[in-house]
Amino acid sequence: MPRPTATEETETQRPQRKQSSALLLGAERSSRARELAERLSHDSGFLLGAAMLLALVLMALLAPWISPYDPILIPAGPGLQAPGAAHWMGTDSFGRDIFSRVIWGGRLSLGVGVLATMISTATGTSLGLIAGYVGGWVDLVTSWVVDILMAFPGILLALAIVAVLGSSLFNVLLAVAIGSIPSFIRLVRGSTLSVKESSYVESARCIGVPPVGIVFRHILPNVLSSVLVWASLELGGIILSASGLSFLGLGAQPPSPEWGAMVSAGRGFLREAWWMSVFPGMSIVTTVLSINLIGDALRDALDPRLRVGRG
Amino acid sequence: MLAYLIRRLLVSVLVVIGVSLLTFSMMHLVPGDPVELMYGRNLVSKEIIQNVRHELGLDLPLPVQYFRYVTHALGGDLGRSVRSQRPVLQEILARAPSTFELAFSGLLIGLLIGCPVGLLSALRRGSIADRLAMVFALLGVSTPQFWLGLMLIFLFAVHLNWFPVLGLGVGRGLVLPALTMGLGEAGLFARLFRSNMLEVLGQDYLVVARAKGLSENLVVLRHALRNALIPVVTLIGLETGYLLAGAVVIEVVFARPGLGSLAVDGIMNRDFPIVQGVVLFTSVVFVTINTVTDILYTVLDPRIRYA
Numbered sequence: 196m197p198r199p200t201a202t203e204e205t206e207t208q209r210p211q212r213k214q215s216s217a218l219l220l221g222a223e224r225s226s227r228a229r230e231l232a233e234r235l236s237h238d239s240g241f242l243l244g245a246a247m248l249l250a251l252v253l254m255a256l257l258a259p260w261i262s263p264y265d266p267i268l269i270p271a272g273p274g275l276q277a278p279g280a281a282h283w284m285g286t287d288s289f290g291r292d293i294f295s296r297v298i299w300g301g302r303l304s305l306g307v308g309v310l311a312t313m314i315s316t317a318t319g320t321s322l323g324l325i326a327g328y329v330g331g332w333v334d335l336v337t338s339w340v341v342d343i344l345m346a347f348p349g350i351l352l353a354l355a356i357v358a359v360l361g362s363s364l365f366n367v368l369l370a371v372a373i374g375s376i377p378s379f380i381r382l383v384r385g386s387t388l389s390v391k392e393s394s395y396v397e398s399a400r401c402i403g404v405p406p407v408g409i410v411f412r413h414i415l416p417n418v419l420s421s422v423l424v425w426a427s428l429e430l431g432g433i434i435l436s437a438s439g440l441s442f443l444g445l446g447a448q449p450p451s452p453e454w455g456a457m458v459s460a461g462r463g464f465l466r467e468a469w470w471m472s473v474f475p476g477m478s479i480v481t482t483v484l485s486i487n488l489i490g491d492a493l494r495d496a497l498d499p500r501l502r503v504g505r506g
Numbered sequence: 507m508l509a510y511l512i513r514r515l516l517v518s519v520l521v522v523i524g525v526s527l528l529t530f531s532m533m534h535l536v537p538g539d540p541v542e543l544m545y546g547r548n549l550v551s552k553e554i555i556q557n558v559r560h561e562l563g564l565d566l567p568l569p570v571q572y573f574r575y576v577t578h579a580l581g582g583d584l585g586r587s588v589r590s591q592r593p594v595l596q597e598i599l600a601r602a603p604s605t606f607e608l609a610f611s612g613l614l615i616g617l618l619i620g621c622p623v624g625l626l627s628a629l630r631r632g633s634i635a636d637r638l639a640m641v642f643a644l645l646g647v648s649t650p651q652f653w654l655g656l657m658l659i660f661l662f663a664v665h666l667n668w669f670p671v672l673g674l675g676v677g678r679g680l681v682l683p684a685l686t687m688g689l690g691e692a693g694l695f696a697r698l699f700r701s702n703m704l705e706v707l708g709q710d711y712l713v714v715a716r717a718k719g720l721s722e723n724l725v726v727l728r729h730a731l732r733n734a735l736i737p738v739v740t741l742i743g744l745e746t747g748y749l750l751a752g753a754v755v756i757e758v759v760f761a762r763p764g765l766g767s768l769a770v771d772g773i774m775n776r777d778f779p780i781v782q783g784v785v786l787f788t789s790v791v792f793v794t795i796n797t798v799t800d801i802l803y804t805v806l807d808p809r810i811r812y813a
Contacts, residue, residue, distance in 0.1 A: 241667025335810060342517065343524030348792045350754065351769075355528075358773045358781045359535045434652050439755050442652045443770055458653050462759075465660050473660075476653030483648040491644070 207413045234496045244488025251482055255301030264292035266299040266452045285470035287460065289450075293470060298451035303453045305482065307364060308434035311372035315433075316426045318372075319379020319420070324410050326380065327387025337380060342378040350436045355443045364453065367446035375429050382425055386418040387505050420497040427490035430481040438479050454479050456504045507666070510804065518797045522790055529786040530575045533778050534568070544588045579786070585779035587772075594783035597768060602787075603705035605764035607676055608683055608756065609749035613742065615688025618696025621738070627696065628703030628734075629726070636775050639696060646693020651752055653688040655759035664685035672761050687752055691745060698741055700732045709733075743799025 201205065235241045264270070264282075274290040276282055284293035326337035344352060356370035390396060391414065399409050438455030440446040447453030449460065454475040461472030533540045562585070578584070584594035586749050623643070627636040661669040662682060669682050700800050706712070707730055715725045754766030761767075765784050772780035 248547055287677065291544045326757050326768050337518060342521045343528060346521050346793050347528075347785065348788065349751030354751075354754065354769060354773070355532060355781065355785045358778070359532050360537070362773075367512060391544060431648060435648075438650055441653055442650070443755065443758060445770075455577060455650070455652070460651075462656060465656065466664050469660055472653070472656050476650065476656070479653065480645070483650075487644055487648050503739045 210302040210315070215331040218506060231496055235492060238492045238496070240488045241492030244485040244492065246483060247485035248489065251478075251485065252305065254298050255305050258298045258302060259477075262292075262295035262298045266291065266296045267450050275464065275489075277468075278470050284474040285468065287471050288464060288468070291450075293457075293474050296457060297454070297474055300452040300454045300475065300478065301482075303364065303447060303451065304434060304438055304479065306370075307368045307437045307453075308430055308482075311368050311375070311433050311437065313427055314369075314372040314431045315429070316379055316422060319376040320383050320415075320422055322376070323380040323383025324387055324414060324418075327384040328391060328406065328410050328414065334384070337384070341377040341380050341384075344374075345381075346488075350374070350439060353436055354445070357440060362445045362448070364441065364447040364451065367437050367440045370440070371433050374436070375433055378429070379422065379425065382421060383418050386421055387414055389411060390414050390417045410442055424490065424494045424497050427486065427493050431486040431490065434479065434483055434486070507804070511801065514797060514800055516573070518793050520805050522794055525789045525793070526576055526579065526786065527572070529782045529789075530572050533564075536778070540564075540778055544778060584783040584786070587780050588777045589775050590779070594779050597780065598765065598783055598787050600661050601764050604762060605750060605753045605757070605766060607680065608687060608753050608762065608764060609746065610690060611684035612681060612687025612749055612752070613745065615684055616691025616695050616745075617742075619688065619692035623692065624696040624699025625703060625731075627700040628707065631704065636700075640700070642698075643693040643696040646690050647697070649690065650755075651686055651690055652690060652755045652759050655683065655756055658682045658686055659759070674760075674762060679760075679762075683756050683762055686756050686759070687749060690752075691749070692694050694745070695741070696740065699734060699738060702737050703730060706730045706734045738805060740799060742797050743802075746795045747788075750788050750792065 216464075229440045269291060272286075272290050274286055274288045276286040276290070278285040282294065284297060286292055287296070322337060326334045347355065350371075353367070353370035353374045356373060357366055360366040360369065396409060396413050399413050400448050404412075437446060438453070438458075439456035441453045442459045444459065447456045449456065457474045457475035458479075461468065461470075461475070464471050536543060539555075541555050541562070541564065545555065545558065560563050563574050566574070582595050584598070586593055587597055590597065618670045620643075623639050626649070627639045630636050659671055659682060670679050672679060711727055712729055715729050720728070752766070753764055754770060756762070757764040757766040758770055765788060769781055769784040771777070772784065
């Protein structure tokens with residue numbers, strides 16, 4: 196009896212195999228997700244961080260309905276009122292309610308942080324997958340560029356980018372996003388290199404799965420947890436950098452209620468109106484702290500190899 | 507060892523070439539004409555702008571311009587500031603010591619607070635002291651330096667009047683800026699040192715050391731500490747860069763003249779040669795420090811050489 200040719204074999208058996216492996220993968224994934232949820236629900240740090248972040252996100256989302264005053268419009272009353280019943284966090288030099296501005300500012304600060312992190316995660320992960328999987332000169336060039344970009348310490352790269360593009364909150368978003376892409380490339384490239392050599396990727400290649408399929412179905416799921424952990428750790432740092440650039444006057448411009456810009460506006464009134472810079476700053480600390488609590492917990496649960504980075 | 511050294515140095519040279527390419531392109535990536543932006547479009551005549559373009563070599567082909575940029579930079583010529591008309595290198599060298607003083611004292615405070623805290627946390631794992639220390643460490647890495655600096659000014663300069671509001675010089679003026687920098691660093695070092703110690707404390711060779719009858723103090727001091735310190739050395743190398751960059755914000759908060767405030771003023775004034783110069787200078791310093799740390803690392807941990 197002639198042996199079935201490769202095409203016959205795949206034609207008849209592949210659908211079945213695909214189905215069973217999909218089933219297996221699905222079952223394994225949901226049990227792992229359950230395990231993760233179980234672990235996190237007992238982690239007091241994670242619970243505290245999640246509760247704080249949820250409150251902050253809700254506050255930002257519900258800003259139009261919960262903020263007591265307009266954040267931008269300058270009222271007729273006197274400025275620099277101390278915190279009291281009418282203004283919980285006092286008013287700024289123009290008489291605007293700090294509490295309302297802090298609530299609205301959450302949209303800007305959180306929004307910029309989340310968007311920038313999403314951009315850098317997506318770009319860095321894609322480039323890291325390509326560099327790691329394709330190898331050769333693509334990998335060499337990518338790694339060279341990563342090394343170069345990482346030679347600009349901290350916010351210096353972002354600073355240079357803003358210097359070129361000009362000052363605005365959008366440019367700050369781009370700058371901090373670009374600034375954190377290299378670390379994602381390096382992380383994903385490394386994991387891809389090790390996963391690429393594993394026997395199941397080898398087998399997938401042998402049965403004729405195209406490179407795109409291998410990268411997305413077999414390699415990506417394996418690096419995803421590291422990426423998720425790294426993204427959560429980066430988010431805090433990105434929010435700090437973005438607010439720092441706005442503090443320097445390179446990001447959000449007045450009268451926009453961005454937290455860093457608000458702290459900067461309060462600088463000149465430290466003696467007579469501490470509340471102008473104290474409350475926006477505390478909002479940044481609370482936000483970054485909650486994100487770092489979540490990031491730490493995710494790291495411990497998913498990927499303990501990733502050590503403490505800049506948080 | 508020699509092969510490793512050569513390879514490591516080669517990588518650094520390639521990175522510095524890339525950094526120079528990037529800083530060089532800054533001026534060319536600016537939307538619009540950099541010379542018009544620097545001098546103000548309507549303030550000077552077309553002729554002057556043409557002259558400046560010629561002086562800066564902006565009318566030459568790009569590769570020629572890059573070659574000029576690199577040869578000039580190697581000879582210490584980073585161009586002239588548009589504002590002060592002084593050579594960029596002169597401006598940088600005048601400001602650099604102040605930034606290095608700040609970065610160094612920040613690092614020192616970070617290490618002096620962070621390492622003991624991390625060590626005690628690891629040795630008393632799970633205790634209230636450990637938990638408290640880790641809460642402070644997390645707060646340290648979650649607090650924006652520009653805000654911490656302002657709060658320190660508010661408390662120690664405005665209220666208690668212990669230190670001056672302006673953070674100038676190396677005396678009392680340096681205390682608050684250095685503390686601002688050091689507290690965040692302390693959090694980072696404490697977290698890293700604690701996790702290193704915990705990892706090392708669980709290793710087999712420590713069990714052997716204890717089994718030999720060494721006292722617990724000796725085990726910790728002779729065997730655990732040395733190994734837990736290795737990653738800290740790398741972090742110091744990495745952190746020096748962040749400290750130099752962190753100085754940007756802190757210098758602005760404390761009105762301390764340094765490289766960071768020079769760069770920010772440069773951006774505000776659209777003084778591109780200054781911004782290019784500071785970015786290039788800081789990155790080259792950073793790359794040099796990292797190369798040295800990597801080489802030090804192989805001395806501390808012979809395993810790296812064969813990796």
